[in-house]
Structure formats: structure tokens, C-alpha cells
Amino acid sequence: EAGVVQSPRYKIIEKKQPVAFWCNPISGHNTLYWYRQNLGQGPELLIRYENEEAVDDSQLPKDRFSAERLKGVDSTLKIQPAELGDSAVYLCASSFMTGLNGQYFGPGTRLTVL
Amino acid sequence: AQTVTQSQPEMSVQEAETVTLSCTYDTSENNYYLFWYKQPPSRQMILVIRQEAYKQQNATENRFSVNFQKAAKSFSLKISDSQLGDTAMYFCAFMENAGNNRKLIWGLGTSLAVNP
Numbered sequence: 001e002a003g004v005v006q007s008p009r010y011k012i013i014e015k016k017q018p019v020a021f022w023c024n025p026i027s028g029h030n031t032l033y034w035y036r037q038n039l040g041q042g043p044e045l046l047i048r049y050e051n052e053e054a055v056d057d058s059q060l061p062k063d064r065f066s067a068e069r070l071k072g073v074d075s076t077l078k079i080q081p082a083e084l085g086d087s088a089v090y091l092c093a094s095s096f097m098t099g100l101n102g103q104y105f106g107p108g109t110r111l112t113v114l
Numbered sequence: 115a116q117t118v119t120q121s122q123p124e125m126s127v128q129e130a131e132t133v134t135l136s137c138t139y140d141t142s143e144n145n146y147y148l149f150w151y152k153q154p155p156s157r158q159m160i161l162v163i164r165q166e167a168y169k170q171q172n173a174t175e176n177r178f179s180v181n182f183q184k185a186a187k188s189f190s191l192k193i194s195d196s197q198l199g200d201t202a203m204y205f206c207a208f209m210e211n212a213g214n215n216r217k218l219i220w221g222l223g224t225s226l227a228v229n230p
Contacts, residue, residue: 042205042220043159056217091159098216100147100209105159 004106018080025094035091120221137206145211154202
């Protein structure tokens with residue numbers, strides 16, 4: 001069974017440029033999460049989808065971050081414009097329903113904003 | 115609000131020995147789940163083990179086992195026969211089993227180094 005797929009794995013951009021990350025969850029997992037992880041810290045939830053619906057986006061900086069999951073499978077997270085402080089690893093995870101059996105993570109996208 | 119505390123920022127162990135990572139949490143709820151995740155250097159987060167709060171029996175997955183003390187709100191991870199591949203950051207996490215907002219609450223992690 002394929003795991004969570006993310007692309008790109010690495011991205012280096014200049015500040016004020018846009019950037020987008022893509023995630024394909026494990027087949028059959030209806031819940032998808034986007035996290036941001038700074039060096040030496042635990043993941044911070046940005047947004048959680050149940051199917052197509054964003055059920056928790058309280059920590060998403062909506063002035064510059066946006067996300068979509070149009071068909072309830074793949075998801076895209078966008079930052080526009082990027083700031084220096086956005087440099088981090090962006091993790092996508094998926095789970096079946098509520099995630100009580102655990103969330104399964106992709107390899108992440110390491111973003112560097114110069 | 116629920117919190118998760120990992121009091122050991124860094125630990126080390128010799129290969130083949132046993133190490134225990136500590137985790138405590140604070141909640142007023144009775145129905146919840148606890149998790150240990152492993153994140154090797156520059157590699158992805160992996161679920162190691164989970165524990166349902168209503169189960170008294172400690173969870174075990176091969177060399178990994180937990181000591182779940184519900185009254186003390188403690189959830190430590192024991193790694194037996196440590197291997198070099200166990201070198202990683204280990205995160206303890208908590209999830210309440212109620213309502214619609216089932217969010218993972220994460221500890222700050224413990225960096226474990228397994229030495230040859």
C-alpha cells in the first residue's frame with residue numbers, strides 16, 4: 001500500500017514569491033492534515049480536512065496561506081507571498097475518519113525562503 | 115487545555131541496551147488516546163505505538179512498549195535492544211476522543227541517540 005505522497009521534497013524561493021505544495025493521502029483515508037514543523041519542534045496543525053470540508057483551519061494564517069481539497073483526495077497548500085519566517089518543513093498526514101488509529105505522515109516539503 | 119510534556123530533550127543509549135522515554139500529559143477527560151511517533155533525521159514521521167486510555171493493558175509493538183499509568187497521567191516509551199536505526203526524535207501525542215475537534219496535542223520531543 002502506498003503511503004502519503006508529497007511533492008516537491010525541497011523548495012527554495014525568494015521572499016514575496018508564491019509557492020505550492022501537493023499531497024496525495026493514503027487510499028481510503030478521508031481525513032487530511034497539513035502541518036508546519038519548525039526545526040527542533042513538534043508539528044503545528046495548519047488545517048484539517050474531512051473529505052472536501054475544511055473542519056479546522058483556526059491555525060492557518062489566512063492572509064497568505066490557502067488550501068484546497070477539491071475532490072476529497074489530493075490537496076494543495078499555497079503560500080502567497082512567502083516570508084522569511086515561513087521557512088519550515090510542511091507535512092501532510094492522512095487518517096481514516098477521526099484519526100484515533102493514528103495519523104500517517106508523508107515525507108514533508110522542506111521550504112527555504114531567502 | 116490539554117498539554118503534553120516530555121521532560122527529556124535529549125537522551126542517549128548504547129546499542130542493544132534498553133531506554134525509557136518519559137511523557138506526561140494533563141487532561142480532565144477520561145476518554146482519550148496516546149501515541150508515540152518517531153522521526154528519524156531528515157526522514158518522515160512514523161507512528162510507533164498507540165494506547166487507548168480505557169485499556170489497562172500496556173500496548174506493545176515488537177521492541178517498543180509503553181508504561182501507561184492513567185492515574186499519574188504518565189505514558190512512557192520503552193525501547194528494548196536498541197538499534198542504530200532507533201536514532202530519532204520521539205514525539206508523544208495526545209488526542210481526546212470526544213466531539214468533532216480531535217486534534218493531536220504534541221510534546222516537544224526527545225532526541226534519542228543510539229551509540230555503537
